Amino acid sequence: MTTPSQRMVGIAELRERAAGIKKHVLANLDHYLLETEKQVTAHAGHVVFAQTIDEAVDYIRALARERGVDHLVGASATALADEVGALRQEIESRASEFGSYLAGPAAPPDRAASFEMECLLEAGIGVTGASFVLADTGAVCLAENDDFGCLSSAAPKIHVVVAGMESILPRTRDLAVFLRLLSDRFPHHISLLSGKRRDDEMDGPDEFHLILLDGGRSALLADLEKRELLQCIRCGACLENCPVTPAGHPGALTQLLSLPPLAGPFLAASTLCGTCREVCPVKIDLPRLLVALRQDHRLARSGWRTWLFRVWAFLMQRPRLYEISGLMIRSFWPAAWKGQRPATKSFRQLWRERKN
Amino acid sequence: MAKRVSLFVTCMVDQFLPKVGLAMAEVLERAGFAVEFREPQTCCGLPAHQAGCTPQARAVGSHFLKTFDDADFVVVPSPTCAAMLGRDLPRLFADDPSAQANAQTLSARVWEFSRFLLEVAQIDSLGARFPHRVTLSDTCPAPATAGPRKLLEGVDGLEYVEMTGPSECCGFGGLFRLQYPQEAETMTQKQVGRILRSGATHVVGLEVGCLLQLRGAFERGQHAVQTVHLAEVLASR
Numbered sequence: 001m002t003t004p005s006q007r008m009v010g011i012a013e014l015r016e017r018a019a020g021i022k023k024h025v026l027a028n029l030d031h032y033l034l035e036t037e038k039q040v041t042a043h044a045g046h047v048v049f050a051q052t053i054d055e056a057v058d059y060i061r062a063l064a065r066e067r068g069v070d071h072l073v074g075a076s077a078t079a080l081a082d083e084v085g086a087l088r089q090e091i092e093s094r095a096s097e098f099g100s101y102l103a104g105p106a107a108p109p110d111r112a113a114s115f116e117m118e119c120l121l122e123a124g125i126g127v128t129g130a131s132f133v134l135a136d137t138g139a140v141c142l143a144e145n146d147d148f149g150c151l152s153s154a155a156p157k158i159h160v161v162v163a164g165m166e167s168i169l170p171r172t173r174d175l176a177v178f179l180r181l182l183s184d185r186f187p188h189h190i191s192l193l194s195g196k197r198r199d200d201e202m203d204g205p206d207e208f209h210l211i212l213l214d215g216g217r218s219a220l221l222a223d224l225e226k227r228e229l230l231q232c233i234r235c236g237a238c239l240e241n242c243p244v245t246p247a248g249h250p251g252a253l254t255q256l257l258s259l260p261p262l263a264g265p266f267l268a269a270s271t272l273c274g275t276c277r278e279v280c281p282v283k284i285d286l287p288r289l290l291v292a293l294r295q296d297h298r299l300a301r302s303g304w305r306t307w308l309f310r311v312w313a314f315l316m317q318r319p320r321l322y323e324i325s326g327l328m329i330r331s332f333w334p335a336a337w338k339g340q341r342p343a344t345k346s347f348r349q350l351w352r353e354r355k356n
Numbered sequence: 357m358a359k360r361v362s363l364f365v366t367c368m369v370d371q372f373l374p375k376v377g378l379a380m381a382e383v384l385e386r387a388g389f390a391v392e393f394r395e396p397q398t399c400c401g402l403p404a405h406q407a408g409c410t411p412q413a414r415a416v417g418s419h420f421l422k423t424f425d426d427a428d429f430v431v432v433p434s435p436t437c438a439a440m441l442g443r444d445l446p447r448l449f450a451d452d453p454s455a456q457a458n459a460q461t462l463s464a465r466v467w468e469f470s471r472f473l474l475e476v477a478q479i480d481s482l483g484a485r486f487p488h489r490v491t492l493s494d495t496c497p498a499p500a501t502a503g504p505r506k507l508l509e510g511v512d513g514l515e516y517v518e519m520t521g522p523s524e525c526c527g528f529g530g531l532f533r534l535q536y537p538q539e540a541e542t543m544t545q546k547q548v549g550r551i552l553r554s555g556a557t558h559v560v561g562l563e564v565g566c567l568l569q570l571r572g573a574f575e576r577g578q579h580a581v582q583t584v585h586l587a588e589v590l591a592s593r
Contacts, residue, residue, distance in 0.1 A: 243525045247542035269536055271529025271543075272406060273496035294408030306412075309404045313412035316367075317419045319396045326371050339572020340372070347365050347374035351393050354378070 017177050019283040022231035025168055026221060032135045032168045033212065039138025043195025045208035049165075056162055056211045060127060063158065063209070069124030073152050126152035126205070130163040131233070132178060133210070136171045139194035140210065143182060150191040159193070159205035164259075165212045166221075166230040181281035182235055216260040225292055231282040232257060238276035238286055244269055256290055263297035323348065358390040362427040364420075364466070366437045367399040368564040376564060379591035380433050380469055386591075387477045389429075396423045400432075402440040403530055405448070414448045418455075421445075421462055429476065430466045433587055434563050435495045438468035470504045470562060470586055481510030484590045489515045491556035493547065493570065494523040495563040504562060504586055511589060519550045528569040544573045551581060558582045560589055 037047040050056040128149045130140040140161045142149040153159045197204030244251040252270040255262040276286040315321050330342040361384050365377035381391045401416035424430050432438040442463045449456035473479055527543030551559050561567045571583045
């Protein structure tokens with residue numbers, strides 16, 4: 001017999017499992033997408049595949065028109081942080097007197113609870129972003145800081161869930177791994193919702209729509225070198241612990257974690273110290289991917305840096321030239337850089353002297 | 357017959373802190389190895405690799421492979437260069453299986469200095485004496501490791517103090533400090549603060565770039581703290 005404490009799994013093993021589950025899902029995503037569709041449909045929900053976030057917005061817009069809905073509410077979609085902009089616009093463009101309302105990071109901190117409730121009761125459609133979609137039951141898991149997503153799914157007649165297609169987990173029990181990895185990051189309201197309200201249930205929506213979003217994910221899936229990025233569960237641990245961010249720069253990770261990853265100038269803003277890799281709950285080798293992205297960027301456009309490295313590589317393959325260049329650089333070292341001043345004699349000079 | 361060890365001192369040690377290379381040679385000789393230095397060696401290729409200039413990194417990496425082709429052990433006084441040679445270099449030859457296999461064979465024989473002492477030489481005390489109060493500034497690609505601390509424990513007269521709070525990146529990061537000097541300085545000052553608060557008179561590092569970055573900050577701030585490489589501590593008597 002094992003005691004409960006013996007059965008508690010250490011964080012290291014949890015990370016191992018989480019990474020394993022994510023890798024398995026990504027390798028079999030076609031299967032799990034179909035499985036999810038089957039299960040959601042079995043629970044009287046609708047599944048939609050959207051190529052882009054605009055397609056998802058179009059779907060919601062058409063749905064609102066068809067059902068004669070003026071008010072939408074949206075709840076923070078932590079899991080879709082980068083993509084939520086277009087959704088936000090759509091929701092805000094439908095703002096009337098009460099306004100449609102999007103909770104989450106952009107919400108004013110002093111928002112009144114009563115205002116929130118009025119919005120919720122007025123709204124015809126509630127839009128939420130799921131952290132996880134469970135293939136075995138067709139349920140979605142909303143993990144949030146407040147209970148707004150939970151309410152947005154309960155009060156309006158129609159509940160629309162948007163989820164990145166990589167957020168599928170094979171089994172409900174996999175949440176035991178992922179929620180524990182998330183739980184030390186931020187306090188949670190966890191909702192598990194499946195399908196529409198059943199006849200014997202008190203509340204819940206009359207319609208349930210799940211939009212599975214591609215948004216560049218299938219292209220990333222096909223890229224074997226960078227596929228690992230799709231393991232990301234958008235917990236933010238890497239950004240929180242990056243030493244560059246508090247030093248006043250958004251850093252390179254934000255570019256790496258965009259969908260698709262952006263090859264741009266900020267990519268250099270990392271010391272590749274590896275803290276992100278150490279804290280990542282799904283063990284993504286972020287420094288390696290950052291270098292891979294820098295590689296793509298270099299291949300796309302060779303600037304002065306590439307030329308500098310061409311000269312450098314030429315010297316580094318010719319020991320005599322390397323030695324002479326080193327001597328010259330050491331002799332003409334700017335006095336202003338004295339903190340990092342070079343030595344008077346190189347190691348190879350000292351080694352020759354030592355031998356004689 | 358004594359086992360043969362090849363030094364790869366790195367371009368940083370060669371040009372900036374040659375005393376680290378000499379100290380490393382001394383420690384290895386004291387540990388009973390026959391130490392050699394192969395003159396054609398230059399750089400491991402890391403700067404180009406980190407910048408995304410793969411063809412150039414591969415060219416310089418190939419030069420390393422050629423230079424150390426028949427070496428038994430290559431010992432490196434830098435965790436980042438050792439990781440470049442031991443982990444990243446074979447990956448650069450992904451499209452050339454025979455070159456990759458060749459790189460892998462040599463990569464497996466590349467050792468970071470402290471790991472070599474503990475895992476290959478299996479020595480944790482070399483009769484070193486360093487009567488100072490010392491803290492360790494961990495080097496980034498490896499998480500805080502017990503290895504260097506264990507080696508410091510075996511040093512006579514050394515008083516070890518741990519930094520308060522986790523050791524973070526010192527802000528060097530190769531080209532990072534040239535491109536983002538302000539951010540680098542903020543990071544350096546944070547690490548300097550942690551070192552000063554520890555009350556240590558000497559900060560030990562495994563990585564020459566970090567030591568230079570910290571030395572510059574201590575000199576500018578007129579702090580008396582000395583920066584030393586682990587090899588220098590182990591070589592002192």
